[in-house]
Amino acid sequence: MTSQSAVTSAPDKTKPQAPRKRFTTTQIVDIGVQTSVIVVLCLAWQLGAKMGAINPFLLPALSDVLGRIWSDMMSGAVFVDLALTLYRTLSGFFIAAILGIPIGILMSRVAVFRWFFDPLISVGFPMPKIAFLPIFILWFDIYDTSKIIMVTFSCFFPIVAATYAGAVGQDKWPLWSARSFGATELQTLWEVRLPAAMPQILTGLQVALPVGMITTIVTEMLMGGRGIGGSMIMAGRFADSVGVFAGILEIVFLGFVVVRGLEAVRRRLLIWHPETRK
Template identity: 80%
Template sequence: MATVQATSRGSLKAKRATPRIAPDRLVDITVQAGVIVVLCLAWEFGARVGAINPFLLPSLSDVLARIWADAMSGTVFVDLGLTLYRTLAGFLIAAALGIPIGVLMARSATVRWFFDPLISVGFPMPKIAFLPIFILWFDIYDTSKIIMVTFSCFFPIVAATYAGTTGQDKWPIWSARALGAREHEILWEVRLPLALPQILTGLQVALPVGMITTIVTEMLMGGRGVGGSMIMAGRFADSVGVFAGIVEIVFLGFAVVRSLEMLRARLLVWHPEARK
């Protein structure tokens, strides 16, 4: 009898631990996958029947064959690794600088008076215009590229952190003070958790911006990386190589953005948005 009960309890725990996909989520995934499949089939069919000039748009099978050949030689992993390294390095530096500055802007009027004009002017500016200056000040290798990514990611992170830290409900803060919490305890245990959804939104905005900046800087400066390989293929009229780089960027961007979404879901498991 005890064995039967233990077995039934174990099966119940296994059923509870097994993740289930909601029906509406399953429909969304099916529709999204169907759209991608249709576009890929239309691309391949249009190139095969000659409806599109193969030089202007090579077939998907040729592009995938190039990616496979480059993967066998190892060049794909080197290019993707360098692009990912530059993107994440600049993004993490921007997060390490932007989040504290955004919190300090919300907490200190002096800090806000100093940084608010800089953020207001720098946010809408095209950051890539500063690339020649960074090349002049630093070098033509990874340093200037990473600083360019940091510069591009910095502003949305600061703005999101500042907005999340200022627009907060006062009742949890007042309750914490009534219970005897100190200001640094309120900051770490009340203010930052309340601002975390907005901060993560800023990070989710900044990460694709950082990847775009990395690709553009690699195209403009050359060298190894997905952007550098694409511009080199374009100079030699290698359209298959150019589209191979585009497909690689699509997969890399999807993996990076999806990873950040999963991190958001993990960090906000306590938040009401996790129940949706």
């Protein structure tokens, strides 16, 4: 009995193990080159400011900017500004996605929706959306509501355009195959049309999210208040160049995290797609 239990409890060495994810040589080289470029730029920034090659008022030293960010982190001001900017950006972005994706699908399926929205999208897409900010301030308020609606308005157009393009330019053979097996129109939508359009939809979301962040920061600069944009414009009014560049680095960090996060979501949702297998 003891020997049998020992045999059964012993690990099965013949069972194939899942391959560990390893970086390829190309990926290692890419990471090394990108890191080197960032390090060289930071060193040039720091040395140029400290050696007097650049006016420290126009371009303060990187160490001074990082010291300002650290002191703001200790006081909690950075986290408040980052949280407010991220909240406004993501709120407007998700509202635009909830509205834009169904409208893009309906435009590809229903002629009435296409006739109504196609001229609006064609005219509104290239327009500078920030021009509508005074109207939104008059209609709503000077607080978060108008800022979030401004972000929603900016993100709406690329999401609708990408969804419509992905839903229209689909191969007919999967649709015909699904219908030949008796799939209903709703089943065809959820199991064929949406998965086929998903890469294009996610591309539209990846375009819209940075646009939403830019809109958030610009509206904060124009309207004031807390947030990264508001803190930067306040520092600029008091000729605080260190505070302005601290806000720029905070924007870089926040943008990097948000964009990389959406890329991870794309890989997760498109795990079945050939682009993910590559």
